[in-house]
Amino acid sequence: MRVRPDARLVPELSLWEEFSGRGGAAGRTALFDEEKMAAGALRVDNFSANGVRLLVGAPLMRAALPEAVKGGRYAMWFRVLAEPGGASATFWTLAVLRNVFYDPQKSETALGFEFVAEGRESEEDGMVWRPLKFDEVPGLGKFVFRWNLDLYREKGLA
Numbered sequence: 001m002r003v004r005p006d007a008r009l010v011p012e013l014s015l016w017e018e019f020s021g022r023g024g025a026a027g028r029t030a031l032f033d034e035e036k037m038a039a040g041a042l043r044v045d046n047f048s049a050n051g052v053r054l055l056v057g058a059p060l061m062r063a064a065l066p067e068a069v070k071g072g073r074y075a076m077w078f079r080v081l082a083e084p085g086g087a088s089a090t091f092w093t094l095a096v097l098r099n100v101f102y103d104p105q106k107s108e109t110a111l112g113f114e115f116v117a118e119g120r121e122s123e124e125d126g127m128v129w130r131p132l133k134f135d136e137v138p139g140l141g142k143f144v145f146r147w148n149l150d151l152y153r154e155k156g157l158a
Contacts, residue, residue, distance in 0.1 A: 002046045002053075003144050008084040010044045013037060013054075018073040018094065022126035025077065031064040032056070049136035049144050051114045052076075052095070058107040068111065072097045075119065075127070080143045092119030093137055094129045 012034040016025055032054070036042040041060040045053040056065070076095045081088045099112030115137050117129040132138075 001144060002048045002051075004046045005044060005080075006084070007037075007043065009081050009143075010047065011037075011079060011081065013042070013044065013076065013078040015054075015095075016075045019075055020127050020129055024121050024127045025075065031074075032060070036060055045110060047080075047144060049115075049141035050132070051098075051112065052078075053099075054111045054113070056109045056111060058102075058109070061109045065111075068097060068100045068109070070097055070100060073116075074113070076113070076115075080140070082143055082146050089139060089143070091137055091140060092121070092127070093117065094119060 013032065014025070014030040014034065015032040016028050016030050019025070019028060032042050041057040043055045045055045047053075061068070074095050074097065076093045077090065078093075079088050079090045093115040094117035095113035095115050097111060098114050099110065101110045101112075102108075103110065115132060117131050118137055119127050119129050121127050
């Protein structure tokens, strides 16, 4: 199930080139981050428990990821909320870039990512990636389901 969440439900998202081990994201420069989201240069188009599609403005795309290659692997961190002002959770995922589509009319690029692993940071090992079980990020599905249900309620269908 894919849902286009309200921007307030995914207030933070950062993306780095793939990394693992000690140090984690510390000292690494994010390709995309919440500042770019706040500035409107980066938006979440849709979300599921096994992937996300981001919309990236042309200037940011040229600066951060000018050579987007399908199959590239990226570390992604994001925070999601069940409802505006409600409970939140954070997730580390390893994502593979599956689709790249540039829309010249909108001057933005759609990047489709598939989540392939979940990350955990520990003091001993740093960032450790574990392959997903059942092809979805544990705990993320309940947020996506809630967002979908809320959309149906808004439309008077549930």
